Amino acid sequence: MIGHQEAEKAIIDAWSAGCLHHAWLLAGPQGIGKAAFASRVARFLATHDSGGQGGTGEQGGAIALDDPGDGAAGRLVEAGNHPEIVRLERQPKEKGKELARNITIDQVRTMIRRLYLSLSLGHWRVVIIDAVDDLETDGANALLKTLEEPPARTVFLLVSHSPGRLLPTIRSRCRTLRFQPLDPDVMTAWLHELRPMLDRAEARAIVAASGGLPGKALALIDSDVAAMEKKLLAIVAGGDPDNRLREALAREVGGASNRARLELVIDIVPGLLARLARERPVSEIAPVLAGWDRVQRTVRDAVRGSYDGAMVGFEIGNCLAELAPREG
Known part of the structure; x- marks a missing residue:
């Protein structure tokens, strides 16, 4: 777990003061570490007293979420x-490993019944809903009633990737902790600590593609990001006049079996375009920004439609080819 010191301080300060809010909305982009943070909070509350006495860690310093208790x-x-510690999340379907589309009302009802049992261990009961965005409508309404009249000594940690889509009444009953993408320098230092032998170019490419999201960086770390970035930059450098590079890219990301490669390209391109915008003269920035917008529209249209990977790959190649340096 890296970053998010302000969120940790908010929890610790509230616990130390004896005014821990009953519901916390952990809001931010997917892959930033909200679920890991919720698990750390749950562990802390499960291993410590009810709070309200201030507190110091075992070494005499300020107490932290990772103090063992x-x-x-x-x-x-x-x-x-x-x-x-109660967790609500989407469950696997009856056949296969695919997850259900939603957290069901039955799961919520089972959770609610459990909340009114006496505590059997410790001072707190913690409910982690990951993600609250996945609740069925009936489940969201049932949760709202519980948040309006919460059981004693119960803390809800609601993980949300899209808090704007939640019921306003749920948001209003929560204290919101916002998780922001991490600084590139922080991400780079963390990657080198995690993988000391990671090539510098590969680390830079992963940081750019991850957008400051540790979870996405972990997903990219074994994806040979630098090699894919090199292929995309080759299109930018020469313009690919004979379409050879674009056709190769389309083949590489087309089809259901290559969906992971397509998603890798989609992750890489925004960071690559941002770097081009920084490196080029002011007079040449507008085409780069237009290319970024065109890539975003292409991806959105593909998601709404049939998601033809080869088409998306070729169109991204077209956007990059148009950014090739002009002679004269």
């Missing part, structure tokens, strides 16, 4: 067996 409770958390 009660060892026995901590071991239950690590094993996934702590009775007072």
